[in-house]
Amino acid sequence: MEDRQKVLEALREELIERVDRYKVHKLRLENPLDRDMEEQAIELENEEVIDALEEEAEEELRQVVHALERIEEGAGEQCERCGEGIDPRRLEAIPYATLCIDCAELEGRAQA
Numbered sequence: 645m646e647d648r649q650k651v652l653e654a655l656r657e658e659l660i661e662r663v664d665r666y667k668v669h670k671l672r673l674e675n676p677l678d679r680d681m682e683e684q685a686i687e688l689e690n691e692e693v694i695d696a697l698e699e700e701a702e703e704e705l706r707q708v709v710h711a712l713e714r715i716e717e718g719a720g721e722q723c724e725r726c727g728e729g730i731d732p733r734r735l736e737a738i739p740y741a742t743l744c745i746d747c748a749e750l751e752g753r754a755q756a
């Protein structure tokens with residue numbers, strides 16, 4: 645369990661850094677110095693990709709932070725929906741899972 649907390653904390657740091665990098669990258673894209681139309685079109689496409697990546701990282705970060713809160717409350721290994729224990733193998737595969745496999749499926753989410 646302590647290990648899982650460490651894994652999550654490392655993941656949180658990594659995600660924060662990743663989101664920062666995307667933001668910096670986007671700032672640079674938003675300053676189209678003297679690019680021609682074709683280059684600007686390519687940059688626009690890149691920005692959409694980066695937006696999607698940033699959103700993904702932010703969503704994962706939210707889950708990681710949430711899972712850490714659950715651990716601090718002493719409920720890190722309990723499903724937050726039904727209260728049953730979460731399969732340790734599931735926690736190993738998805739350290740930020742806060743739902744058991746059944747509830748995750750019920751919620752119809754691919755996420756934790």
Ligand SMILES: [Zn+2]
Pocket residue numbers: 723724725726727728743744745746747748
């Ligand atoms: Zn459950």
